[in-house]
Each structure stands twice: as C-alpha cells, then as structure tokens.
Amino acid sequence: MNNDHDPQKIPLVALVGRSNVGKSALYNRLINKNKSIVEDIAGTTRDLLEQEIKINDKSVNLLDTGGWLKIGDDFFQESIRESLFTVFQEADVIIFVVDGSMSPTNLDYELVDIIRKHCNLDRVILAGNKNDKKQSNYVFNEYSKFGFVNEVTVSAYHAINIHKLIDLIDDIIPDNNSVNTQINEVNMIDLAIVGRPNVGKSSLVNSMLGFERVIVSDIAGTTRDAIDTEFNYEKNIFNLIDTAGIRRRGKIEKGIEWKSALQARTAISRSDVVILLLDLNDPFVSQDSHVASYALEKNKGLILAISKCDVASDSIDLQNVIRIIINKYRFVPWAPIIQTSAVEHKGRKELLDAAIEITRQRSIRIETSELNSFITEAVNKNPPGLVRNRRLKIYYVTQAEINPPNFVFFVNNSENMHFSYKRYLENELRKKYVFYGTSIIMTIKDKALQEELNKNEFELLETD
Numbered sequence: 001m002n003n004d005h006d007p008q009k010i011p012l013v014a015l016v017g018r019s020n021v022g023k024s025a026l027y028n029r030l031i032n033k034n035k036s037i038v039e040d041i042a043g044t045t046r047d048l049l050e051q052e053i054k055i056n057d058k059s060v061n062l063l064d065t066g067g068w069l070k071i072g073d074d075f076f077q078e079s080i081r082e083s084l085f086t087v088f089q090e091a092d093v094i095i096f097v098v099d100g101s102m103s104p105t106n107l108d109y110e111l112v113d114i115i116r117k118h119c120n121l122d123r124v125i126l127a128g129n130k131n132d133k134k135q136s137n138y139v140f141n142e143y144s145k146f147g148f149v150n151e152v153t154v155s156a157y158h159a160i161n162i163h164k165l166i167d168l169i170d171d172i173i174p175d176n177n178s179v180n181t182q183i184n185e186v187n188m189i190d191l192a193i194v195g196r197p198n199v200g201k202s203s204l205v206n207s208m209l210g211f212e213r214v215i216v217s218d219i220a221g222t223t224r225d226a227i228d229t230e231f232n233y234e235k236n237i238f239n240l241i242d243t244a245g246i247r248r249r250g251k252i253e254k255g256i257e258w259k260s261a262l263q264a265r266t267a268i269s270r271s272d273v274v275i276l277l278l279d280l281n282d283p284f285v286s287q288d289s290h291v292a293s294y295a296l297e298k299n300k301g302l303i304l305a306i307s308k309c310d311v312a313s314d315s316i317d318l319q320n321v322i323r324i325i326i327n328k329y330r331f332v333p334w335a336p337i338i339q340t341s342a343v344e345h346k347g348r349k350e351l352l353d354a355a356i357e358i359t360r361q362r363s364i365r366i367e368t369s370e371l372n373s374f375i376t377e378a379v380n381k382n383p384p385g386l387v388r389n390r391r392l393k394i395y396y397v398t399q400a401e402i403n404p405p406n407f408v409f410f411v412n413n414s415e416n417m418h419f420s421y422k423r424y425l426e427n428e429l430r431k432k433y434v435f436y437g438t439s440i441i442m443t444i445k446d447k448a449l450q451e452e453l454n455k456n457e458f459e460l461l462e463t464d
Contacts, residue, residue, distance in 0.1 A: 058173055
C-alpha cells in the first residue's frame with residue numbers, strides 16, 4: 001500500500017472483498033452520499049470502476065474492484081486478482097467489505113492473509129455490510145477476530161452507518177489534499193509521457209534527456225514505478241513525468257493494463273501538457289482514446305505522438321494512419337500530431353517546442369472588454385436558436401483563470417445553452433485566439449442566480 005503521500009496526488013480509496021458482499025452497492029451508496037462528483041472514469045478491465053468524489057470536503061478517487069473468487073470460478077479471475085494486487089500497492093485506504101450477516105468464508109480468510117501481507121493495516125477499514133439483518137451484529141463479532149483496528153458495520157441498502165464509514169476514511173486519508181491549489185514557485189512545465197506498455201515511452205524519454213539538456217535532479221515520483229526528472233531546454237525548465245517501466249516482463253494481463261491506466265491518470269493529473277504516445281503499428285486502441293479523454297476532462301494540454309516511425313514499412317501508409325487518427329481523436333481536434341522515432345532522434349525537438357507553445361497558449365489572458373466585443377460579434381453572426389421555446393441571452397463574459405483558460409458566460413438561463421451552440425462559441429474563440437494544443441473551460445452561469453447568491457453572501461457577512 002502507498003504510504004508516501006504526495007500532496008499533488010488524489011488519494012485512492014478502494015473497496016475490496018469477495019463476490020456478493022455488496023461492494024458495488026456500497027460504492028453506489030458512497031457516490032450518492034457525496035454530491036460533489038467531479039468525473040466518471042470507466043476502468044480498463046472488467047469490474048473496475050473509479051469515480052472522484054468528496055469525503056468531508058477532501059477529494060478522493062473511489063474504486064470498485066472485482067470480487068475475489070476461487071481460480072477457475074470465473075474466466076476473468078486471474079486478471080481480477082492481478083489488478084487487486086496492484087490496488088493493494090497503490091491505494092491509500094482499503095475498505096475490506098464482508099457480509100456481516102453470515103460467518104466468514106474461506107475466501108474471506110484468504111483475503112485477510114493477503115491484506116496482512118501487502119497492506120499497512122492502519123489504512124485498512126473492515127466494513128461489515130448488510131447490517132440491517134437481525135443476526136448481523138452477532139455474526140460480525142467473528143470478523144472482529146481478524147484484528148483490524150478500523151471497523152464499522154454498515155448497510156449499503158438502507159444507508160446505515162455510512163456517515164461513520166465516511167468519518168473513518170476521512171481520519172485515514174492525508175489532510176494536505178490540495179491538488180487544485182498547488183502553485184509552482186518556479187516557472188516549470190510539467191510534461192507527462194503516457195501510453196500503453198511497449199509503445200516506446202522509455203526510449204522517447206532517453207532521447208529527450210539526451211538532447212541539449214542539463215539534468216537538474218532526479219526525484220521519486222508519486223507512483224511506485226514513476227520517475228520525475230527535471231531538465232533544461234531552450235531556457236525552459238521541464239519536469240518530465242515518466243510512467244515507463246510499468247509493465248512486468250512477460251506479463252500482458254488485464255491487471256497490468258489497468259495499472260498502466262491508473263499511473264497514466266496520476267501523471268496526467270499532475271501535468272500541464274500530456275504527450276500520448278501511439279504505436280504506429282497499432283494506433284487505434286480504445287485504451288489510448290480513454291487516456292486522451294481523461295486529459296480532456298482534466299483540461300490539460302495534449303500532444304498526440306506517433307512512435308516508431310522509423311520502422312514504417314511500405315505496407316503502412318503513414319499519411320493514411322494520420323488521417324484515421326485525426327478522425328478517431330476528433331473530440332480533441334486542437335491536439336497536434338507529431339511523428340517520432342527514438343532511434344533516429346526524430347520528433348524530440350518538435351515535441352518540446354510544441355509543449356512550450358502549448359504552455360504559452362494556456363497562459364493567454366484576454367481583456368474583458370475585448371472578449372465581450374468578440375462574443376457579441378460571434379452571436380450577431382450566428383444567433384442562438386430556440387431551446388424549449390426560449391432563446392439564450394448572453395449578458396457578458398469574463399475570463400476567470402488561465403492555465404487552462406476558463407471563460408465564464410453569464411446568461412439568462414444556462415439550460416438554454418445548447419451543446420452545439422457552446423461548441424460554436426468555442427470554435428469561434430479558437431479561430432480568433434488559437435489556444436493551440438490545449439483544452440479550454442467554458443462555464444455557463446445564470447446571471448440572476450449568481451446575483452442572488454452574491455446578495456445572500458453579502459447579507460451573511462453583514463450579520464456576522
């Protein structure tokens with residue numbers, strides 16, 4: 001289990017246990033309990049689902065895992081077990097879910113032995129589910145003999161003692177969870193290189209670090225296999241977040257693929273710009289597009305890099321591959337596509353130059369008066385249509401933040417902003433201001449509602 005907390009990493013809270021103890025029901029209950037859901041991320045393997053939620057104002061990633069079964073009872077059990085061992089290594093909190101209405105089974109005892117070997121027991125919570133049944137309190141005493149310090153009886157179905165479980169999680173996860181408030185004192189570009197195993201990440205990293213660089217330091221990363229390396233290029237300081245080496249030799253099981261995705265998400269969360277490395281020989285894998293989607297959801301800069309272009313054969317039409325990539329990744333049409341070859345040192349300069357330009361674009365700030373004049377011109381050129389017999393009115397726009405650029409639109413009714421018109425406004429912004437290689441945020445707010453909230457806050461201050 002991960003004991004070294006990095007303040008930039010969102011803590012991972014994992015639900016584990018054998019099948020049919022109610023893990024998924026408890027997962028759904030915790031999701032419903034916490035309304036401030038940030039994102040939905042489908043896992044890359046069977047029975048793995050992750051969602052970012054709030055635990056008493058702390059952001060955590062809640063993970064539902066596959067049920068622990070006997071080998072042979074389920075076709076995917078070996079993959080599920082492999083992924084669970086990865087969870088034990090990466091999770092900050094393990095919620096060991098048992099069926100409190102029945103005595104422990106052999107699988108429960110088997111899991112207890114594994115958890116004791118692989119986890120810090122101070123970060124394990126024993127949760128006896130199905131506490132709504134009459135015999136549950138009596139039976140749960142048998143589980144108490146496991147010797148876990150943190151334990152609680154709950155009912156996911158009837159929401160019994162869920163608040164106690166949340167408080168236990170809150171007590172265990174670190175207090176300095178401030179992912180969204182970290183500010184680099186040095187003007188540094190955090191650059192993450194992500195991709196599937198054997199796609200060429202290590203070779204690209206070595207190629208980058210061998211090119212006109214001055215190594216500043218090597219720093220252990222936030223995950224077991226990740227390494228951060230600082231280096232200088234063209235008077236810019238880069239922090240290279242490398243997720244290379246995460247594939248165990250001779251292993252290509254689903255669990256390893258999930259671990260790759262988990263580390264990719266961690267690296268993306270910490271980065272300013274993401275390089276997604278695509279294998280020229282197999283560039284159309286759904287796992288890659290999932291990673292790109294996550295970079296978009298996290299509002300990062302993104303570069304699509306095609307690796308191993310030196311081995312392109314006559315049978316591979318490179319330009320046709322690029323056309324297909326453009327179509328497959330049309331949800332990030334602003335992301336540049338760069339051809340690379342670590343062997344021929346091709347593309348490394350282009351990648352670093354692109355990362356610098358993307359970082360500059362993410363720092364663009366537009367004056368409010370200029371922004372409103374431009375949006376008014378865009379609306380006059382193409383007025384919004386009716387939505388439920390109501391027409392959208394945009395009162396004014398302001399840029400709230402940079403890195404990434406965040407534009408707040410104050411309107412008469414946010415429900416009148418059709419997704420197609422929002423896309424039109426984004427396209428117009430990009431035609432004018434480019435925002436090369438980076439996502440932008442467009443926040444839509446009801447002007448009257450916002451003014452009422454501001455009025456209430458003011459009145460509350462006066463009362464205090």
